[in-house]
Amino acid sequence: MVQFNADTREIAVKVVYYGPALSGKTTNLSSLFQKIDPKVRGRLMTLDTKDDRTLFFDMMPVFFRTQAGVKVKLKLYTVPGQVMHESTRRIVLQGTDAVAFVADSRRSEAPSTLAYWNNMLKNLEANGLDYRSLPIVIQMNKRDLDDARREEEMGDLRRVIQPPIIPAVAIRGEGVVETLYALLQLCYMSLDRQFGLEAKWSITEREFLGKIFSHVDLAGTRLAIPASPGGAPSR
Amino acid sequence: MSLPASFLQQHLPLVDLLDLRSFSEVCQSFAELYRVGLKVFDDNGNKLVDVKVGNADFCGYIWTKPSGREQCIATVGRVKSDHLPEEPAPRTFECFSGCRYVAQPILYEGDVMGRVVFGPFVPEDLHELPVTLRRISTDFDATLAGSYQQKIRRVGVPTAEKILRHFMDLVDVMVFTGHKNLIAAKLHIEAVTESYRELADKNRQLEESYAKLKELDRLKSNFLATMSHELRTPLTSVIGYSEMMLEGLGGPLTSEQREYLGIIMEKGENLLQLITSILDISKIEAGRVRLVLSEVDAAQVMRDAVATVLPLARKKGLKVSCEPGPLPRFHADRDKVRQCLVNLCSNAVKFTPAGGSITVTAEKLPDERVAMRVTDTGIGITDEHVNRVFEVFYQVDGSSTREYGGAGLGLAIVKSFVEAHGGEVSVTSTPGSGSTFSVVLPIRPPPTPAVTPTGPIPVVRR
Numbered sequence: 001m002v003q004f005n006a007d008t009r010e011i012a013v014k015v016v017y018y019g020p021a022l023s024g025k026t027t028n029l030s031s032l033f034q035k036i037d038p039k040v041r042g043r044l045m046t047l048d049t050k051d052d053r054t055l056f057f058d059m060m061p062v063f064f065r066t067q068a069g070v071k072v073k074l075k076l077y078t079v080p081g082q083v084m085h086e087s088t089r090r091i092v093l094q095g096t097d098a099v100a101f102v103a104d105s106r107r108s109e110a111p112s113t114l115a116y117w118n119n120m121l122k123n124l125e126a127n128g129l130d131y132r133s134l135p136i137v138i139q140m141n142k143r144d145l146d147d148a149r150r151e152e153e154m155g156d157l158r159r160v161i162q163p164p165i166i167p168a169v170a171i172r173g174e175g176v177v178e179t180l181y182a183l184l185q186l187c188y189m190s191l192d193r194q195f196g197l198e199a200k201w202s203i204t205e206r207e208f209l210g211k212i213f214s215h216v217d218l219a220g221t222r223l224a225i226p227a228s229p230g231g232a233p234s235r
Numbered sequence: 236m237s238l239p240a241s242f243l244q245q246h247l248p249l250v251d252l253l254d255l256r257s258f259s260e261v262c263q264s265f266a267e268l269y270r271v272g273l274k275v276f277d278d279n280g281n282k283l284v285d286v287k288v289g290n291a292d293f294c295g296y297i298w299t300k301p302s303g304r305e306q307c308i309a310t311v312g313r314v315k316s317d318h319l320p321e322e323p324a325p326r327t328f329e330c331f332s333g334c335r336y337v338a339q340p341i342l343y344e345g346d347v348m349g350r351v352v353f354g355p356f357v358p359e360d361l362h363e364l365p366v367t368l369r370r371i372s373t374d375f376d377a378t379l380a381g382s383y384q385q386k387i388r389r390v391g392v393p394t395a396e397k398i399l400r401h402f403m404d405l406v407d408v409m410v411f412t413g414h415k416n417l418i419a420a421k422l423h424i425e426a427v428t429e430s431y432r433e434l435a436d437k438n439r440q441l442e443e444s445y446a447k448l449k450e451l452d453r454l455k456s457n458f459l460a461t462m463s464h465e466l467r468t469p470l471t472s473v474i475g476y477s478e479m480m481l482e483g484l485g486g487p488l489t490s491e492q493r494e495y496l497g498i499i500m501e502k503g504e505n506l507l508q509l510i511t512s513i514l515d516i517s518k519i520e521a522g523r524v525r526l527v528l529s530e531v532d533a534a535q536v537m538r539d540a541v542a543t544v545l546p547l548a549r550k551k552g553l554k555v556s557c558e559p560g561p562l563p564r565f566h567a568d569r570d571k572v573r574q575c576l577v578n579l580c581s582n583a584v585k586f587t588p589a590g591g592s593i594t595v596t597a598e599k600l601p602d603e604r605v606a607m608r609v610t611d612t613g614i615g616i617t618d619e620h621v622n623r624v625f626e627v628f629y630q631v632d633g634s635s636t637r638e639y640g641g642a643g644l645g646l647a648i649v650k651s652f653v654e655a656h657g658g659e660v661s662v663t664s665t666p667g668s669g670s671t672f673s674v675v676l677p678i679r680p681p682p683t684p685a686v687t688p689t690g691p692i693p694v695v696r697r
Contacts, residue, residue, distance in 0.1 A: 003244070042344040043411055047419050056422045063345025065321075073345050087429035088422065091241045 002097045002191055010071045011201070013191070015183065016093055019102035020109065020116040021081030024141040027170040028102060028179070029058045029078055035177060037215035040064050056080055057092050064211040068202035074184075074212070081116075090123045098135040098187040099124075100179055101163070102170070105140045105148040135186035136163040139179045144169045177213075177221045184209060242421045249277040249341065249348040252413040259284050261405070269398055270388040271356045275341075275406075277349040280316055290334075290355050293383035297332060300372040306331045314338055314352050321347055323403065325396040330355055331367040333384075335392060337399050343410050351406060353399045357384060359391040452520075459517035463510045470510065474503040512644040516627060519651040526568040526655055528680065533605060534559035536569060537595050540576035548584045554592040555580075562597050565605055565678040571652040572676070578645040579609040579672045586670075587613035604658070606675045615666040625650040625660060649674070656680045 003012040017025040026046065033044040042061040062074040077096075079089040093099075101120065103113045124131050142148060164182050168175025188197065188208045197203045213223065258275075266273040266286040275284040297303035307330075314328045319340045328336040336354030340347045364384070369375055390398075477500040479485060481493065488496070518524055541557045548555045576595070583593045591612040598606050616624060620631045627647040649672075650660050657680045664670035 045411070045415050045418070047415065047422075056419065056426070059418075061344035071345065075344075085426070087433060088426045091422065091425050091429055092243065094241045095244050 002195065004195065008071070009069055010073065011197075012073045012075065013098075013187065014096045015074060015076050015098045015100065015180075015187065016096040017076065017078040017100045017102055018089070018093070018116070018120050019079075019081060020104065020112045021083070023081065023102045023104045023109075023113075023116075024139075024168075024170040025078035025081065025102045026058050028100070028139070028141075028168075028176050029060055029076060031170055031173045031176040032076070032180060032216075033060055035173065035217040036062060036212075040212065040215045056085075056088055062212060064215075066201075066203050066207055066211065070201050070203060072203070072208070072211070076180075086119075086123075089119075090126055093120075093123050093129075094127050096127075096129065096134070097191065098183050099137075100183050101136060101138045102141050103138060105142050105167075106145055107147050107149055110149075132162075133190070135183060135190045137179055137183040137186065138163050138165045139168045139170075139175065140165055141168045141170050141175075143167045143175075144172070173220070177216055177218060177223060181209065181213060181223055184212065241425055243418075247414070247417070248279075249410070250281075250283060251417060252343070252348070252410050253283070254413060255283060258409060259286075261409070262286050265402055265405075269390075271353060271390070271395070271398070273402075274315075274352040275349060276315055276352070278347055282315075283349070289386045289388060293332070293380065293387055294355075296376075296380055296383055297368070297371065300375065303368075303371040306367075306371065310336075314354075315350075319347075319350060323400075325353075325399045327392055327396070328354075331365070331371075333357065333361045333365040333368060334387065335395065337392070337395050339399055339403055341403070341406055341410065343407070343414070348410065351399065351402060353395060353402070355387060356395055357387050357389045359389055361389075456517045456520045459513055463514035463517065466510050467507065467514075470503060470507050474500055474507065477503065509644075512648060515648050516644050516651075519648070520627075524651065524655050526571065526680070528566050529569055530564045531567045531569045531572060532564055533562040533597050533607065536573050537576060537597060537607065539573055540580050541595055543577050544580040544584050547581075548593065551584060551587075552589040553584060553587055555595075556592070557595045559595075559597050562599055562605055563678060565676060566680055567656055567676055568652075571655075572674075575649045575652050575674055576607065576609070578649050579674070582645055582672075583609050583611035583613060583670075587611045591669075600675065603678045604675050605678060606673055608671055608673045610669065610671040612669040615668060615670050616662070616664040617666050621662060621664055624662065646672075 002014070004010070005012075017028055019025050029044060033041070040062055042063075044058060044060045046058045047056040057080060058076075058078040060076045062076065063072065065071050077092050079085075079092045099120070101117065103109070103117075121131050124134065140149070164186075166175055166179045166182055168179060170176050185205070188205045191197050192205070195201075197208070198205075262273050262275065262284045263286050266288050270288050272288050272290060273284065273286045274282060276282055294307065297307055310328070310330045314336045317328070319326055319338060321340060321342065323339065323342055325337045325339040328338060330336065332355075334355035335358050336352055338350050338352045341349045341351060364377055364380060368380070369377060477496050480488065481496050481500065537557050537559050541555055545555060580593065580595065587593060593612075594608075594610045596608050596610070600606050616631060620629075623629050624631065625646045627644065629647075630643045646660075653660050653674050653676065656676050658674065658676035661673045661675075662670060663673075
């Protein structure tokens with residue numbers, strides 16, 4: 001749940017990258033870490049095991065102050081993918097405001113993707129979150145691999161699944177920023193609807209996204225570079 | 236349902252992120268290296284670290300003057316609490332004594348966690364004690380104060396700011412490392428707690444369904460026992476009256492009537508036997524089997540059992556032989572041993588085609604045990620079934636159109652009775668050429684348990 005602190009004029013937003021083991025959640029965060037200006041982000045914290053796979057989660061804070069003086073703190077988390085870390089996934093998912101579901105596009109991974117999707121719905125429910133109203137974006141990662149589902153097959157998926165689907169090759173940084181952008185767009189709309197970001201806190205969608213994405217290296221993305229600092233990029 | 240709030244959702248104060256003892260040591264050695272005092276405050280103004288270097292005499296002397304003390308407190312208050320812009324840059328504070336402090340906020344993940352204060356130090360451009368200091372008291376001793384001030388490090392403000400920036404980098408790494416360790420430890424505990432909660436929840440559900448199943452099983456056994464009893468009572472009358480009529484107590488009978496009555500009696504007795512078996516099994520499952528031990532003559536029991544099945548065997552054209560051999564008497568429940576042998580022999584008769592033979596043998600085993608075997612030349616049992624024939628209700632041919640009748644209770648009863656004696660049953664078989672069932676009993680059964688040790692028998696339905 002987003003945390004508002006009226007005294008200090010702070011808003012803390014939590015974003016979680018969820019998905020099966022080795023689908024590329026940590027790769028997404030590492031790529032964002034490279035692309036986001038250190039002025040608006042903290043260190044990327046990775047709690048990993050000896051075999052270099054995520055043990056608990058990764059976390060990266062992104063923060064900015066709006067013109068109206070509100071401090072917005074965005075925390076990006078990943079969950080551990082391995083099956084055994086079920087309870088950690090549930091804990092990390094607690095109070096999330098938006099979820100990026102990172103899926104491996106390969107046909108061979110379809111069953112485990114589906115299993116983790118259902119697992120996520122279960123864990124959201126355990127945390128009292130409703131997936132129908134929660135901002136969710138699906139990232140179809142590893143589009144460059146041979147066995148990846150083709151564009152037509154994704155079209156089928158789009159008709160079945162409600163959340164937006166963003167293709168990506170996270171290891172090359174492709175689609176990573178687009179995923180975050182699409183997610184934060186939904187996230188803003190959801191928070192604005194619930195808590196009146198614009199009416200009560202004087203934060204417009206343009207400013208919310210612009211404050212972040214004007215500090216992101218947009219080269220090679222499908223997002224336009226903002227014309228003026230603080231302005232929002234558009235598609 | 237909702238999980239307990241994770242610490243990930245909480246605001247962590249600086250003191251939780253740093254290991255205060257080792258952090259103090261770092262501050263200490265840093266302050267000694269640069270010979271300048273160092274203070275660290277959290278975001279509520281609480282002092283976490285305070286290292287004084289060189290200024291004790293100077294500040295101590297100022298404190299002896301009331302006005303000096305007052306102004307000192309005011310200066311320290313400003314250094315500690317004045318608002319600092321939220322940016323990684325030092326700010327200089329001037330002390331009325333001519334000394335300087337530089338302070339910088341500790342920023343972490345966009346939050347102000349506290350501040351570091353570096354000082355007091357004497358700026359390089361200060362050549363004499365300022366008026367603001369000399370005026371604190373009429374008896375102010377400038378020479379003494381000047382000599383005390385010599386002990387404080389003289390350094391340029393830009394250099395002091397550079398040193399502070401260097402220290403802030405160090406603090407940043409320490410806070411990050413501390414935060415990471417804290418998260419790893421806390422999350423580990425939370426994950427274990429959550430897994431435990433989940434397992435405890437599952438265990439509770441399993442226990443509930445286990446208790447429910449046990450209760451259902453008990454009800455089933457009770458039902459079987461009651462029904463068997465209720466079925467037996469009228470059946471005894473059916474058999475009894477048929478017998479009376481056959482004996483002519485109701486008047487003379489035609490040969491057809493005799494034949495019909497014979498069939499009624501025979502089928503009645505079959506039914507009675509079946510019901511008795513069910514009653515036995517329900518007793519076994521309820522753990523109510525009691526052994527009545529006595530000296531048993533194996534040869535006698537074997538002959539009894541063979542005699543019971545002999546008429547049926549002859550009718551089917553089977554050869555039955557009983558070869559007891561020399562056997563010691565042994566302690567057992569005679570009726571139950573007899574029933575075991577009867578059940579095995581009946582099975583042999585049932586599954587052996589005309590012209591076959593059945594042999595009942597016995598021998599003494601070396602370790603104070605006796606073995607009794609029933610061997611037939613029947614249809615045999617295939618490997619897939621051989622391990623399951625002793626299960627309750629198990630039928631090798633479970634179809635409704637099967638060739639051989641029965642309730643699938645005979646062998647289960649044998650197994651339970653034999654195990655109640657502390658013995659064991661086994662079977663070897665070659666499909667198509669025959670089977671040998673063995674019952675091995677100790678010559679003296681163990682004193683307890685006198686009830687069946689196996690508990691409820693697994694029920695298999697096909």
